[in-house]
Amino acid sequence: MGDNDLDYNVVFPEALISEKHWRGSKEPVVILLGWAGSRDKHLAKYSSIYNEQGCTTLRYTAPLKTVFISESLGYKELRSTAHRLLELLYDYEVENNPIFFHVFSNGGFMLYRYMVELLHSHKQFRSLSVVGSVVDSAPGSQNVIGALRALKTTLGPKVNVILQYLLLALFAVAVFLLRIVLYPLTKYFHKNHYDAMMEQPAPWPQMYLYSRADRVIRYREVEKMVKALQEKGLKVESFDFISPAHVSLYRDCPEDYSSRCRTFLSCCMASTSEESLVKKRSQVHR
Template identity: 50%
Template structure:
């Protein structure tokens, strides 16, 4: 879904986004504060649709979202980073099939996201642009790294700055040398302290 259907402009992650929110009611925890912890661009894509559902469906409008943590996200669509991410996902797959899928993804991305971008952007807004102007105003914590080879640090910084200008309480932490979604592995104590402090501040302030 992340690498192919979404690249074609098919909003395939809408259904999982709604199902995830429905689980809150299934487990009878819909009245508790909710903290989203979003990993990489795949998580950011799903979160984009979660935002849409939260703000367009009456049954979800009363959910108490306290804040969102972004780990190594979000980033704009870049072919090199996307290929690295897909190669990681396909690491255990048959070599021939892996390279076929990589080639297919690269070809599709070049055509739809580069050559035809002026047309496709009017049909399917990028996840990055959608998150830039998301209507949510609860606190956001961005955890990223200059050493990330998949998501550019400058794009995370741009997102954090843009959200802050909209009045969103934002904190951004650059881990400098930890790889993509590996900040907790490299700095476990620091990472956990950041997340726990953020959670405590969000729940204590009861933001909406």
């Protein structure tokens, strides 16, 4: 279903399944942000990991032009998309439920960055309770070759070869100039997603899943982000699947991947419940 031109899908759990897993508590709402070029049928497979746990899921993938063109040229088009996605929580009356993110590749991470910023700064969204996030095959920074590989894969064989190479060449020049050569200047107007999240990270628990065989996102950049966040005192976990290709962790290791996501969500929910109990006890003793 869609909200004007916002193409998203929401799945609500069966009441009995939700009650079985969350025992009277509000079920988590898992927001899945797809990689550039992913289709809803792809995200639906990941959505089922959480639907089977009695969660509500909201899945969305940003348009290619927004990820590869608008962001590369410094237009913050994704910020308005992030705002509208968060407003959907109020439209579906789940704004009081725990929120959990599952983010894929730079395409999802770029959108996630703006959602985090809004959750930090926007008066309406500051009241939302985010319990954690899983980041799959992201984030990467200033990897022109990796970005070109992602764009080439996304364009696919249906696009004319000459047109494909023309688009790749234009994209490479734009990214190289604006995101590398001129970045010391342009970052004052528009920081890239990597630097922005390094400086003002999400405060909730995070788990980064990646592979050192990924040819789009360099694994060292994921590890650098994890280390930086841990040094800031944040609860951050990571796991290297070693051999899968970009955003192929679940496809190659379905049982391990699913288990890690479910376990992490359960830990985040348990941690949030414990923190709520501590707050209530402290208020009683005042």
